[in-house]
Amino acid sequence: MGQGHEHRPGDVAPGMVVLCATRELPGGLQWAHLPVDRRLWSEEDLREGFRVRVRRTVGDAAAPIEVVGGS
Known part of the structure; x- marks a missing residue:
């Protein structure tokens, strides 16, 4: 992430992931x-909706997305 917007896995609540979409x-x-919720994110058929x-x-319908805490 550029311009001072950073993520760390420790910033994400247990059992969760955070999607971050960015636009210049x-x-x-x-x-x-x-x-x-990590359980919902694990469902492939739900991911596109998120x-x-x-x-x-x-x-921005084409914004890049970072998944934080997803590993």
Whole structure:
């Protein structure tokens, strides 16, 4: 993550992952976070819905997403 927006796995609550979608704007980086229960994230058929939701929040349907705490 650029421009001072960093993630550390220790920042994520136990049993959760956090999706972070980012968008470059003229004034800097905009981001949106979506906490997701790790059990729900493990369901492949649910993942795209979570991705759509966090991208919608950041305002870019093609925004890159980082999964924090997903390992």
